[in-house]
Amino acid sequence: MKIERLIGIIMLLLQRELVSASEMAEMFEVSKRTIFRDIDTLSMANIPIYTIAGTKGGIGIMPTYKVDKKLLTTEDLHAIITSLDGMEQLLSSIETKKTLQKMKNMLDPTSESPASSISVDFSNLTTKSDSNSQVEKLYLAIKKRQLVELCYIDRSGNQTIRKTEPYHLLFRNRSWYLQGYSLERSDFRTFKLSRIIEFSVLVETFEARPFAVKPIGTIPSQPHFLMHEVSLIVDKIAREQIVERFNLVEIKRHDEEHFFAKVTLPDHEAGYRFILQLGTHVTIQNRDDFYDNFVAYLNDIQGKYL
Numbered sequence: 001m002k003i004e005r006l007i008g009i010i011m012l013l014l015q016r017e018l019v020s021a022s023e024m025a026e027m028f029e030v031s032k033r034t035i036f037r038d039i040d041t042l043s044m045a046n047i048p049i050y051t052i053a054g055t056k057g058g059i060g061i062m063p064t065y066k067v068d069k070k071l072l073t074t075e076d077l078h079a080i081i082t083s084l085d086g087m088e089q090l091l092s093s094i095e096t097k098k099t100l101q102k103m104k105n106m107l108d109p110t111s112e113s114p115a116s117s118i119s120v121d122f123s124n125l126t127t128k129s130d131s132n133s134q135v136e137k138l139y140l141a142i143k144k145r146q147l148v149e150l151c152y153i154d155r156s157g158n159q160t161i162r163k164t165e166p167y168h169l170l171f172r173n174r175s176w177y178l179q180g181y182s183l184e185r186s187d188f189r190t191f192k193l194s195r196i197i198e199f200s201v202l203v204e205t206f207e208a209r210p211f212a213v214k215p216i217g218t219i220p221s222q223p224h225f226l227m228h229e230v231s232l233i234v235d236k237i238a239r240e241q242i243v244e245r246f247n248l249v250e251i252k253r254h255d256e257e258h259f260f261a262k263v264t265l266p267d268h269e270a271g272y273r274f275i276l277q278l279g280t281h282v283t284i285q286n287r288d289d290f291y292d293n294f295v296a297y298l299n300d301i302q303g304k305y306l
Helices: 002-015 021-028 032-044 063-068 074-090 094-105 129-144 236-245 269-277 289-303
Strands: 049-052 058-061 146-153 159-172 175-182 187-192 196-205 227-235 250-253 258-266 282-284
Touching: 002 021, 002 032, 002 058, 021 032, 021 058, 032 049, 129 146, 129 159, 129 175, 129 196, 159 187, 227 236, 227 269, 227 289, 236 250, 236 258, 258 269, 269 289, 282 289
Parallel strands: none
Antiparallel strands: 049 058, 146 159, 146 196, 159 175, 175 187, 227 258, 227 282, 250 258
16 A cells, blocks of 8 residues: 555665665565655655665655654664564465565664564474465465365364355464354354364455454353363473463472462363373372363273273
């Protein structure tokens, strides 16, 4: 859009002394003629832009405006670039790469980058190239308003085919989710990408419906399980995982090597599997329905290997 390009030109000129029309045209993916029209528009809006002819010339903005009206500082740009770097690790889309490069071009190439107090590294989450490819294909389907057909397994293990209008991709707790309108259910649904066996992007397009992003924790279509407070004795290794998994948890020291921890888990396979993944580093302290159901679950597992 033109207004976004005009703002981008101002941001660029606030960071660079001179930028050639050719470089600017390439950066914003328009013609040089369009850039000169944009410069005229900014000039009419009393933005003090000037041009210098010649091979070493270009387009600039008056230094006084740079001092009094600065929109983004170098630190601001570096903060945005840090966020975009993290985004690019999760979603290797062409648009993200272009946006990241545009922001980097706004920095003075001769200046030294300030030491950053924060960095983002999702490299351990992006080792699955198949998953990244899925996300990118769905992202393009959203942009092009193309229907997708999903072969999907829900929490209960039921497998269905869902023809869906894709609207939004959400990354949460190490997992990707697709939010869209299921034509079979005539309602909006959220699909976890790891539960999609396969999908195809259809040639058929759709008219967008009114849509608002739905927080994962409040989606009514997800089944609800009986939640149970479980008292655990955990060692130092399990304590770390408990703290990372739960926002609010009561943990008290038991002895030099162990801690008491109270957590709330579903009285369902999902809760039992969480206990199992902690292995020998955890012991259930209270003998109640959750304990009995967990032991029964262990017996079922053991029965498969006898």
